[in-house]
Amino acid sequence: MKYFTYHGIKYIITYDNKKLIISKFENNKVISLNEAEKIKIHNLLHRYKYIYNSAYLNEIIASNPELNKYNNVDILLNWIESIIPGIYRENFYKKLKTLKIDLNLDAINMPEIPNERYKEIGATGNYNAKDNTIIFNREAVKVVYQIAHITKNPEDYFTRDLIHTLVHELLHMASANYDHDKNISLTGFDKYPSENIAEKNRGLTEGFTELLASIAIPSNHEIASGYFIEECLILQLIALLGGDELLKICYFGNKGTRPLEAKLEQIDGDQAKSFALFRDIEIYYCIENDNEPQNLFAHIQSSLLDYLDEVLEHFPNPEDLLNAYEPAIITPEKIKLMDKNPDNYIDLEESVAKFYHIKDKYMKKYRT
Ligand SMILES: [Zn+2]
Numbered sequence: 587m588k589y590f591t592y593h594g595i596k597y598i599i600t601y602d603n604k605k606l607i608i609s610k611f612e613n614n615k616v617i618s619l620n621e622a623e624k625i626k627i628h629n630l631l632h633r634y635k636y637i638y639n640s641a642y643l644n645e646i647i648a649s650n651p652e653l654n655k656y657n658n659v660d661i662l663l664n665w666i667e668s669i670i671p672g673i674y675r676e677n678f679y680k681k682l683k684t685l686k687i688d689l690n691l692d693a694i695n696m697p698e699i700p701n702e703r704y705k706e707i708g709a710t711g712n713y714n715a716k717d718n719t720i721i722f723n724r725e726a727v728k729v730v731y732q733i734a735h736i737t738k739n740p741e742d743y744f745t746r747d748l749i750h751t752l753v754h755e756l757l758h759m760a761s762a763n764y765d766h767d768k769n770i771s772l773t774g775f776d777k778y779p780s781e782n783i784a785e786k787n788r789g790l791t792e793g794f795t796e797l798l799a800s801i802a803i804p805s806n807h808e809i810a811s812g813y814f815i816e817e818c819l820i821l822q823l824i825a826l827l828g829g830d831e832l833l834k835i836c837y838f839g840n841k842g843t844r845p846l847e848a849k850l851e852q853i854d855g856d857q858a859k860s861f862a863l864f865r866d867i868e869i870y871y872c873i874e875n876d877n878e879p880q881n882l883f884a885h886i887q888s889s890l891l892d893y894l895d896e897v898l899e900h901f902p903n904p905e906d907l908l909n910a911y912e913p914a915i916i917t918p919e920k921i922k923l924m925d926k927n928p929d930n931y932i933d934l935e936e937s938v939a940k941f942y943h944i945k946d947k948y949m950k951k952y953r954t
Pocket of ligand 1: 758
């Protein structure tokens with residue numbers, strides 16, 4: 587039996603059909619690695635990977651003329667490669683080899699679009715998992731161009747907006763798997779089509795995609811982003827979970843939300859609660875643009891705060907967690923900045939007060 591020890595755990599090395607298999611040796615038993623352990627070992631065995639992976643990525647970029655139509659795409663792709671957990675990068679490389687991109691930049695020459703039509707023009711970017719294409723909406727490109735020209739620095743605004751959208755769509759590409767036999771598309775946490783409510787996680791998928799894209803290229807209009815509220819909910823989750831590793835595993839590995847639910851369950855032992863939380867987030871995503879009265883959002887924020895309260899109970903530095911959490915709280919003021927009516931967010935103020943009540947409780951507790 588060949589083994590090595592890493593962080594105190596004994597790992598067994600075997601080769602099967604030219605494939606490396608690493609297992610764990612515990613209590614005199616050989617045990618398969620779980621997802622998190624696989625990533626840990628993958629990272630260990632690729633610890634000197636950076637130069638190699640980038641060379642491989644650059645080779646792919648050079649081989650697909652579609653990727654060379656636009657300047658500096660390689661910088662974006664290198665960044666995306668770096669945030670994908672190692673074991674899920676193969677999908678990203680595979681898609682890149684055949685990806686087709688059309689940003690439709692010549693649309694800036696089309697006739698002016700009147701202001702009153704802006705609202706009916708859909709999103710700028712679109713990734714089609716079936717054809718593996720990123721195509722920008724011509725009218726939306728023109729609208730971005732027009733809006734850019736009433737800002738102080740039109741060129742900067744226009745470029746930043748389109749690159750931000752391009753990163754968002756490239757992230758959809760990197761986290762998508764299309765099953766051509768069954769006609770089923772897995773994108774991030776979402777499965778389409780599916781009648782199972784546990785597999786419909788479009789809101790969470792868009793929120794995480796937008797959050798990652800905003801880390802790469804800060805958006806021109808953070809709060810006006812269509813997914814701002816979902817981004818804030820995800821930031822609350824990241825604070826609770828102590829990082830975005832598990833979100834990345836579920837998102838790039840198309841694992842749905844079950845591993846996230848299980849993690850929250852560990853906090854309070856309530857399976858029904860964490861199940862309901864993710865379904866509520868999806869229902870909220872489907873109704874949010876209608877701007878009609880609902881107390882659903884306050885319920886979601888309040889549920890997350892229940893977990894925060896529990897986590898803080900055993901947290902070594904409550905102040906750090908509270909400081910990470912606070913900017914992600916959705917308040918009536920933020921709803922107003924988004925051009926939505928805060929009166930339709932029933933009980934929202936109560937959920938904000940709940941946060942400050944929790945903050946007070948733990949700050950006092952640790953101050954004395
Ligand atoms: Zn999207």
